[in-house]
Amino acid sequence: MNRRLYILLCLAFAILTATAQTDRQYIRRGNAAFATKKYGVAEVNFRKALAANAHNAIAAYNLGCAMQAQHKDSLALQNYTLATKNETNKARLSSAFHNMGTVYQAKKNYQKAIEAYKNALRNNPHHANARYNLTQCMHLLKKQQQQQKQNKQQQKNNKNNKDKNKNKDNNKQKNSQNKPKPEQGMSKDNAEQMLNAAMQEEKATQERLKKYMQQPQSRHLDKNW
Numbered sequence: 001m002n003r004r005l006y007i008l009l010c011l012a013f014a015i016l017t018a019t020a021q022t023d024r025q026y027i028r029r030g031n032a033a034f035a036t037k038k039y040g041v042a043e044v045n046f047r048k049a050l051a052a053n054a055h056n057a058i059a060a061y062n063l064g065c066a067m068q069a070q071h072k073d074s075l076a077l078q079n080y081t082l083a084t085k086n087e088t089n090k091a092r093l094s095s096a097f098h099n100m101g102t103v104y105q106a107k108k109n110y111q112k113a114i115e116a117y118k119n120a121l122r123n124n125p126h127h128a129n130a131r132y133n134l135t136q137c138m139h140l141l142k143k144q145q146q147q148q149k150q151n152k153q154q155q156k157n158n159k160n161n162k163d164k165n166k167n168k169d170n171n172k173q174k175n176s177q178n179k180p181k182p183e184q185g186m187s188k189d190n191a192e193q194m195l196n197a198a199m200q201e202e203k204a205t206q207e208r209l210k211k212y213m214q215q216p217q218s219r220h221l222d223k224n225w
Contacts (some may be wrong), residue, residue, distance in 0.1 A: 008024075010180065013131050015153075020052075022052045023048075023049040023052035023053040023056050023059060024048075024049075025048035026045045026046065026048040026052065026059070027043040027045070027046065027049045027058060027059055027062060028043075028065070030042040030043075030045030030049065030059075030062055030063075031062065031217060032068070034065065034066060035043060035063070037069075037162040038054075039070050039210070042062070042066045043063065043066040043067065043070070046059050046063035046066055047191045049062075049063075050063065054143065054179045055086050056086070057082075057083045057085075057086035057087035057089075057092065057096075058082040058083075058130075059081035060079045060080075060082040060086065061079070061080065061087070061092065061095070061096050061099075063075045063079045064077075064078075064079035064080040064082075064083060064099060065099065067079060068099065068103060073103050073106070076099070076103055077100060077103055080096045080097075080099055080100045080103075081100070084095040084096045084097060084100075086117075090123045090124055091123075091124055091160070091185075092124045093124075094119075094121070094123035094124030094127050094130065095120070095127075096119045097116050097117070097119040097120035097123065097130075098116070098117065098120040098127060098129060098130045098133075100131070101113045101114075101116035101117040101120060101130065101133055101134075104116060104153075105133060105136075105137055108140075108144070110137045110138075110140050110141035110144060111141060113133070113137045114134060114137045114138060117130045117134035117137065117154050118134065125136070127191075185213065197218040
């Protein structure tokens with residue numbers, strides 16, 4: 001073998017070995033910190049492990065655990081997802097899906113939690129926690145859907161009652177406006193006064209006419225030409 005090629009191969013192997021040792025070292029440090037609940041320190045070491053080897057599924061999974069312990073659920077999901085893409089071990093793959101399910105379950109996203117638990121059981125049918133949580137989430141999802149249905153029906157009923165009351169008020173107002181107002185009739189005193197005035201006027205007219213008829217009319221004479 002060419003000496004130069006041999007040296008290059010040895011150098012490449014040494015680099016790969018050093019890289020593998022480096023990410024594993026960071027994982028061990030991260031695990032030690034996690035065991036003592038120093039989740040921030042654990043996160044830093046798991047990140048360094050991933051920086052050394054972006055395809056290290058264990059580092060991604062452990063980083064997800066550190067994130068979840070710090071209630072950084074979105075970042076936890078990202079790293080669990082990364083772990084499921086690179087992991088080949090069925091047991092560890094099942095654990096990653098199970099932890100994804102616990103994050104979704106805490107958020108009451110039961111549909112996605114159920115999907116995650118099913119994936120966990122597909123990779124490890126003996127995962128007792130995944131099976132229990134799956135059953136629980138199926139029950140909670142059914143209860144959640146029933147509650148949503150009741151809330152929707154209640155909103156619909158409230159809207160119908162509101163519209164019904166509004167129409168009732170509008171009809172009441174319309175009837176009130178269309179109701180004929182009583183005509184303002186003439187008072188009895190006014191009617192009597194007008195009647196008396198008319199009678200007096202009629203009497204006066206008759207008197208004037210009678211007086212006129214009794215007077216002699218003058219003769220009208222034609223003039224001579």
